[in-house]
Amino acid sequence: MASPAASGEAEPPTLPALLLFRRKVDAAFHAALRRRYRLLDFFASGEPLQAFLAGAAASPDPPRAAVVVGGGAVRVDAAFLDAVRSLGFVFSTGAGVDHIDLHECARRGVAVANSGTVYSTDVADHAVGMLIDVLRRVSAAERFVRSGLWPVQGDYPLGTKLGGKRVGIIGLGNIGSLIAKRLQAFGCVIYYHSRRPRDSVPYKYFLKVHELASESDVLVVACALNKDTRHIVNKDVLEALGKDGIIINIGRGASVDEKELVRALKEGRIAGAGLDVFENEPKVPAELFSMDNVVMTHHIAVFTSESRS
Known part of the structure; x- marks a missing residue:
């Protein structure tokens, strides 16, 4: 029997939801994420940002974490955080965090991390x-x-x-x-x-x-x-x-x-x-x-x- 990932079916709902905002993700990284999370991929969805966030927030188990890329089209600001109030953690895949409103995240108790010195x-x-x-x-x-x-x-x-x-x-x-x-x-x-x-x-x-x-x-x-x-x-x-x-x-x-x-x-x-x-x-x-x-x-x-x- 084909695996859920291979057949295109959704992963079991027991996996925690993860918002992904990265246009290009290599296959190995994508597979590693899918093994651990119910992946909600913005760029793969083809939806406008607000519609995508609203759909994620309305799910029975809304996402508590997001992965975003620096220099991209998505900014984690007050409007973003208002749309998905379940978020408690934002991770930037680069060292820069200029696309994340740190003051707003701190005010709401949302933790933020970046890649540190990896790159x-x-x-x-x-x-x-x-x-x-x-x-x-x-x-x-x-x-x-x-x-x-x-x-x-x-x-x-x-x-x-x-x-x-x-x-x-x-x-x-x-x-x-x-x-x-x-x-x-x-x-x-x-x-x-x-x-x-x-x-x-x-x-x-x-x-x-x-x-x-x-x-x-x-x-x-x-x-x-x-x-x-x-x-x-x-x-x-x-x-x-x-x-x-x-x-x-x-x-x-x-x-x-x-x-x-x-x-x-x-x-x-x-x-x-x-x-x-x-x-x-x-x-x-x-x-x-x-x-x-x-x-x-x-x-x-x-x-x-x-x-x-």
Whole structure:
């Protein structure tokens, strides 16, 4: 006899209900969840959010927990919590919790957790890889060779070296610190901006992001997104970074004023960018597609087979 999962039947009602808000879930993770929970998958349902939440709340055994993904279309706010009053726990599959109203959850006694440091080393590696790619023009040169232009046009324009670069890191938390250690090993000079200086690190601290940018060749955005860090990299910061400067963003897209970034790249006011995150994901500004000095990935810095496992 086919199993309930294989036949499409609902799992036994004895399993606790779990709300899932993640567009892409690999088969093994999905199967592990279904063994433990009566899974209520928003994106698989095809329903509008409010209708989905109302249906979940009306079930005989309403969900007490939810799994949400950062940077997605679903925000756990007062309206969300009003719709499913049975919720007592929200888990974010990433480190960021900008999509969760922490104050409202605390007021209602809803516990919140995130991935902690599970993804930190992978994000740090990705940031360094993107920086090397932008500086040495690895992806652009690969496209040049693959398109057959080498024998026709000769050598591709030179990139610049990583060693000796002054790298300003915005957000010296767990991920930012790992990026700093990796780049220090390449011979980079590390500067940083955070909410407050850290006595435990030897790097120079800048109170103002504008001042950090003016002293840096590279800005790495590794801060959490909140009201203080939204558009923390704005037009003035980009101007301070200058025409030879590079932006790497592995934090949140909205930490950078994307329209100003596109303008600065188009006008040659900065030299390049490595972007894993965007302000209105999955939408990416079309102007970036033709820029060989921009390296882009689809919000995957956290994902390796090991970290996902």
